[in-house]
Amino acid sequence: MNTKAVRASFKQQLIQFTADPQWIIPSIVAPFLFTAVMLMMYPEKSDGIVLQAILGGGVLGMWGNTLFASSFTLSYDRMNGTLDNILMSPTELFDVIVGRSLWNTFIGLLNMLLVYIFAKLVFTAPITIAEPFAFVVILAVTLLSLASIGLLFALAFVLSRRSYILTSILEYPIYVLSGAVVPITMLPEWSQPISMVLAPAWGVEALRASAIPGYETVFGFGMVGNAVVCVVLMIVYAVLAWFLMRKIVKNVIETGSFTRY
Secondary structure, eight states: OOHHHHHHHHHHHHHHHHHOGGGHIIIIIHHHHHHHHHHHHOTTOOHHHHHHHHHHHHHHHHHHHHHIIIIIHHHHHHHHTOHHHHHHSSSOHHHHHHHHHHHHHHHHHHHHHHHHHHHHHHSOOOOOOSOHHHHHHHHHHHHHHHHHHHHHHHHHHHHOTTTHHHHHHHHHHHHHHTTSSSOGGGSOGGGHHHHTTOHHHHHHHHHHHHHSTTOOOSSSSHHHHHHHHHHHHHHHHHHHHHHHHHHHHHHHHHHTOTTOO
16 A cells, blocks of 8 residues: 555645535534433433444534545545546555545544534533544544445445445435444334444444443444454455455446546
């Protein structure tokens, strides 16, 4: 991996994010609204409810950023005519997308912190975390797992300009199936096996285990076990995305369809 290209892509994504105010809504405003509505719906503000509100808001912002940086920006590159320049440069397209995804992880961590402060100060929510250090580490891993899913979504945007339709269809289901909106146990039984192949679902369960004393995880592996599975699935996603990206880029170069819009 070209670390210089990853850093440059990270910086470029920062500039693009701050220069395009439309992404403030899904990245910052929407998570605050989700958290506020949930805390107003449950005035008792138990530890589980408060944690669910913070996780839901934070993951919502992160997932929106992931789709933007890992996927939709490729469409903008295609429209602006910069996609062919990226392709013909010595840097692999995968490295560029990784840099953009890492920016999402950073903004996701910042988002979660702001949502935490918002819930604490505005709603005076009684937020207690049993293992703070483990919570922060697992949170970073969970956000990275979301970014790895974004790498897979990026493959569709390389193949077709119409892939935004597929992304729009799958955006909210993946958000729900990860357990960020409601616990996985509240979802239909047929959907729970799907959650088991989603790395963020394991990460969210590990977060609950690190925050709530005595919490029994849905998958039964405990905090460490869930975190390990999350990391393994994240690596699988990343390796699969890297392998397929090389194949797809080679194919579109041969067919000359890469910048077709």
